[in-house]
Amino acid sequence: xxxxxxxxxxxxxxxxxxxxxxxxxxxxxxxxxxxxxxxxxxxxxxxxxxxxxxxxxxxxxxxxxxxxxxxxxxxxxxxxxxxxxxxxxxxxxxxxxxxxxxxxxxxxxxxxxxxxxxxxxxxxxxxxxxxxxxxxxxxxxxxxxxxxxxxxxxxxxxxxxxxxxxxxxxxxxxxxxxxxxxxxxxxxxxxxxxxxxxxxxxxxxxxxxxxxxxxxxxxxxxxxx
Amino acid sequence: xxxxxxxxxxxxxxxxxxxxxxxxxxxxxxxxxxxxxxxxxxxxxxxxxxxxxxxxxxxxxxxxxxxxxxxxxxxxxxxxxxxxxxxxxxxxxxxxxxxxxxxxxxxxxxxxxxxxxxxxxxxxxxxxxxxxxxxxxxxxxxxxxxxxxxxxxxxxxxxxxxxxxxxxxxxxxxxxxxxxxxxxxxxxxxxxxxxxxxxxxxxxxxxxxxxxxxxxxxxxxxxxxxxxxxxxxxxxxxxxxxxxxxxxxxxxxxxxxxxxxxxxxxxxxxxxxxxxxxxxxxxxxxxxxxxxxxxxxxxxxxxxxxxxxxxxxxxxxxxxxxxxxxxxxxxxxxxxxxxxxxxxxxxxxxxxxxxxxxxxxxxxxxxxxxxxxxxxxxxxxxxxxxxxxxxxxxxxxxxxxxxxxxxxxxxxxxxxxxxxxxxxxxxxxxxxxxxxxxxxxxxxxxxxxxxxxxxxxxxxxxxxxxxxxxxxxxxxxxxxxxxxxxxxxxxxxxxxxxxxxxxxxxxxxxxxxxxxxxxxxxxxxxxxxxxxxxxxxxxxxxxxxxxxxxxxxxxxxxxxxxxxxxxxxxxxxxxxxxxxxxxxxxxxxxxxxxxxxxxxxxxxxxxxxxxxxxxxxxxxxxxxxxxxxxxxxxxxxxxxxxxxxxxxxxxxxxxxxxxxxxx
Numbered sequence: 001x002x003x004x005x006x007x008x009x010x011x012x013x014x015x016x017x018x019x020x021x022x023x024x025x026x027x028x029x030x031x032x033x034x035x036x037x038x039x040x041x042x043x044x045x046x047x048x049x050x051x052x053x054x055x056x057x058x059x060x061x062x063x064x065x066x067x068x069x070x071x072x073x074x075x076x077x078x079x080x081x082x083x084x085x086x087x088x089x090x091x092x093x094x095x096x097x098x099x100x101x102x103x104x105x106x107x108x109x110x111x112x113x114x115x116x117x118x119x120x121x122x123x124x125x126x127x128x129x130x131x132x133x134x135x136x137x138x139x140x141x142x143x144x145x146x147x148x149x150x151x152x153x154x155x156x157x158x159x160x161x162x163x164x165x166x167x168x169x170x171x172x173x174x175x176x177x178x179x180x181x182x183x184x185x186x187x188x189x190x191x192x193x194x195x196x197x198x199x200x201x202x203x204x205x206x207x208x209x210x211x212x213x214x215x216x217x218x219x220x221x222x223x224x225x
Numbered sequence: 226x227x228x229x230x231x232x233x234x235x236x237x238x239x240x241x242x243x244x245x246x247x248x249x250x251x252x253x254x255x256x257x258x259x260x261x262x263x264x265x266x267x268x269x270x271x272x273x274x275x276x277x278x279x280x281x282x283x284x285x286x287x288x289x290x291x292x293x294x295x296x297x298x299x300x301x302x303x304x305x306x307x308x309x310x311x312x313x314x315x316x317x318x319x320x321x322x323x324x325x326x327x328x329x330x331x332x333x334x335x336x337x338x339x340x341x342x343x344x345x346x347x348x349x350x351x352x353x354x355x356x357x358x359x360x361x362x363x364x365x366x367x368x369x370x371x372x373x374x375x376x377x378x379x380x381x382x383x384x385x386x387x388x389x390x391x392x393x394x395x396x397x398x399x400x401x402x403x404x405x406x407x408x409x410x411x412x413x414x415x416x417x418x419x420x421x422x423x424x425x426x427x428x429x430x431x432x433x434x435x436x437x438x439x440x441x442x443x444x445x446x447x448x449x450x451x452x453x454x455x456x457x458x459x460x461x462x463x464x465x466x467x468x469x470x471x472x473x474x475x476x477x478x479x480x481x482x483x484x485x486x487x488x489x490x491x492x493x494x495x496x497x498x499x500x501x502x503x504x505x506x507x508x509x510x511x512x513x514x515x516x517x518x519x520x521x522x523x524x525x526x527x528x529x530x531x532x533x534x535x536x537x538x539x540x541x542x543x544x545x546x547x548x549x550x551x552x553x554x555x556x557x558x559x560x561x562x563x564x565x566x567x568x569x570x571x572x573x574x575x576x577x578x579x580x581x582x583x584x585x586x587x588x589x590x591x592x593x594x595x596x597x598x599x600x601x602x603x604x605x606x607x608x609x610x611x612x613x614x615x616x617x618x619x620x621x622x623x624x625x626x627x628x629x630x631x632x633x634x635x636x637x638x639x640x641x642x643x644x645x646x647x648x649x650x651x652x653x654x655x656x657x658x659x660x661x662x663x664x665x666x667x668x669x670x671x672x673x674x675x676x677x678x679x680x681x682x683x684x685x686x687x688x689x690x691x692x693x694x695x696x697x698x699x700x701x702x703x704x705x706x707x708x709x710x711x712x713x714x715x716x717x718x719x720x721x722x723x724x725x726x727x728x729x730x731x732x733x734x735x736x737x738x739x740x741x742x743x744x745x746x747x748x749x750x751x752x753x754x755x756x757x758x759x760x761x762x763x764x765x766x767x768x769x770x771x772x773x774x775x776x777x778x779x780x781x782x783x784x785x786x787x788x789x790x791x792x793x794x795x796x797x798x799x800x801x802x803x804x805x806x807x808x809x810x811x812x813x814x815x816x817x818x819x820x821x822x823x824x825x826x827x828x829x830x831x832x833x834x835x836x837x838x839x840x841x842x843x844x845x846x847x848x849x850x851x852x853x854x855x856x857x858x859x860x861x862x863x864x865x866x867x868x869x870x871x872x873x874x875x876x877x878x879x880x881x882x883x884x885x886x887x888x
Contacts (some may be wrong), residue, residue: 028453029374065294205471
């Protein structure tokens with residue numbers, strides 16, 4: 001083979017290898033979870049209303065059987081995202097629509113409402129500071145931001161609910177609980193949040209799958225100046 | 226350096242039986258396009274994967290845990306295992322046993338000079354060696370690209386390129402690929418290529434096993450890489466339970482890949498160990514075998530004895546995921562400690578699987594470029610054997626922080642410190658050889674010298690880490706990460722490149738560009754240290770491994786390390802450019818013995834004939850008597866004369882040292 005031929009073959013192989021590397025990075029490594037921006041929705045300093053929902057099975061995407069959070073964007077559409085950009089030093093009014101069922105907690109500490117304004121939450125309009133998961137429907141999930149000391153138990157719907165939702169996004173026509181809390185964001189930074197109730201069904205101990213995958217039961221509060 | 230002399234001991238050997246390979250006798254010769262090669266291996270792997278995955282779905286898709294999780298470990302495992310089987314079937318690795326099962330024989334192998342032999346299942350140890358060169362370089366560059374991803378992510382403590390799960394998947398993939406590559410990086414390419422030549426043999430003991438080890442190694446690479454497509458695995462390269470038992474589909478790639486590569490490691494180690502023990506040329510006594518061969522023998526002992534533990538542990542893990550056994554599930558009667566102990570019973574000897582052949586390489590290089598005998602040859606050999614033996618008694622120092630019985634800590638601290646003694650012997654052998662030497666700073670020598678600098682830092686920090694108080698303090702931090710990169714990359718990878726620059730002229734018949742080699746070395750050496758030394762500080766300041774966020778005050782050090790890492794990565798591109806340019810694009814023929822070495826491997830023509838030696842040499846002394854007056858002859862090469870060191874009065878020394886040929 002001539003000099004030019006050998007050079008062409010080598011360059012061709014290099015291009016193929018580089019293409020494979022780019023394909024792997026773009027296709028499998030870069031995050032697929034979009035960031036939902038709430039910083040421009042309200043006037044500066046005004047409270048941000050954040051509405052999210054938890055569903056037992058999301059029903060679409062790469063893992064349709066997984067439990068997941070969704071968030072309502074400023075336009076009012078439900079988005080499958082757990083990365084939310086919010087302004088710093090601002091009151092967040094968080095409404096969580098809980099469409100999943102619950103169970104007794106392994107650690108009753110997670111039944112405690114912590115870090116919210118007044119140290120309370122409302123469950124279907126009634127204030128609670130501590131929920132006994134051994135009574136009623138139990139707790140399905142928590143919404144917890146460890147670095148801010150925030151944790152809210154999300155009380156589950158009844159196991160025998162007549163109209164459970166099995167396909168996200170769920171509408172309020174389905175059985176659900178509404179949990180509301182408020183808190184004030186700190187200075188700029190990225191604050192991870194996480195559900196602390198092992199709810200990865202089908203995974204040993206319940207901590208795999210959706211519990212350890214960004215976009216399902218954990219995400220980031222991206223607080224910007 | 227050979228002089229013609231009458232051969233005193235005439236040893237006549239029958240013509241070697243040619244190793245067999247290829248089509249089946251008694252069946253029609255298939256056309257060339259139907260022959261087995263890399264393409265048929267790929268087709269076999271794809272078909273095998275599809276079949277295995279389908280079977281797994283048929284068997285297990287109705288299981289509750291699989292329906293709930295959406296992860297069918299049975300289908301993934303079935304696909305990967307049958308994919309590996311299809312790969313081996315497609316390349317022809319199973320032809321021989323299959324032929325024997327149906328009472329057929331294979332056609333004799335032929336001496337092919339076509340480049341396509343590098344894409345086939347071949348029993349020529351020199352072809353397998355070069356296949357391994359390309360294979361381990363593919364491993365190295367894949368792992369290196371992932372390392373670039375890690376350092377890119379760590380440029381900022383809070384702005385992220387990847388998600389946290391993807392980051393740990395990249396870290397895990399990087400670690401696993403690099404460690405798997407490192408187990409074979411010298412035994413595979415240089416061990417297979419050089420050992421038969423160095424000991425005066427025409428082939429290895431089990432050529433098919435040798436070829437099998439390479440092709441299953443490549444299958445293992447693909448299996449481990451496939452983890453990325455299943456979402457990766459979160460455990461790092463150590464695969465610790467209970468995290469392992471909770472992980473998703475990527476974990477199956479890790480377990481199957483480790484087990485598959487483990488089989489290849491055992492095959493490679495077994496073949497070379499038997500070759501060294503049984504295939505030495507007449508006169509090649511234990512005190513005359515090249516020190517590189519000693520290092521490979523010690524390594525092969527470790528590969529053969531330690532790796533079965535890993536393979537067994539891998540299969541236990543596979544069963545936990547697929548058949549719902551509970552080997553590593555504490556609540557169900559198993560123990561996550563079982564994995565940790567089995568893993569490190571393999572894993573710590575593996576550290577020496579990586580270190581020993583690196584020293585073997587530099588001990589071959591030092592005498593040649595100092596023109597001095599290897600200092601304390603027997604101490605070096607004893608040190609290697611000592612390290613190999615002691616390496617089985619230190620594994621629990623990895624578990625100091627895991628809740629083991631505290632009373633066990635001093636014992637394993639002691640054994641770990643003990644291993645620094647034979648390691649120190651080995652290190653001092655190198656320094657003794659360099660003492661008062663007139664050094665020729667050729668590219669291989671630069672890499673050999675760099676090993677001593679890097680390994681000193683890696684070794685001393687290793688002694689710190691063996692002490693329980695320090696270990697407890699810096700466990701899981703970047704300090705540990707810096708330590709093992711200094712020993713493995715600073716030792717093994719520098720030795721590997723030194724070995725490549727040293728032996729590639731013989732292996733390929735082409736001369737590597739010296740200027741590009743020097744540029745490669747200096748960039749790699751400087752930026753290796755600038756990348757990893759700051760990590761000691763980063764670790765002492767508290768940054769944990771495997772976490773994609775870190776304290777704001779560590780950003781400057783991390784950025785310095787990251788930028789250095791990018792330049793370090795670029796240094797490998799210089800090597801690739803040199804390799805491709807010098808070997809493929811504009812090749813310059815290399816002389817048969819460009820470094821004036823006394824090693825037997827250099828006394829053959831270039832390219833080395835199919836059967837290595839026209840006549841088996843008779844070995845008369847070890848090959849390190851450089852610049853010695855009255856040095857004994859090294860070997861009787863038959864019609865080509867007697868090999869002696871320059872300046873020695875060789876014919877007399879042949880007469881003084883008549884040794885009977887070994888059987």
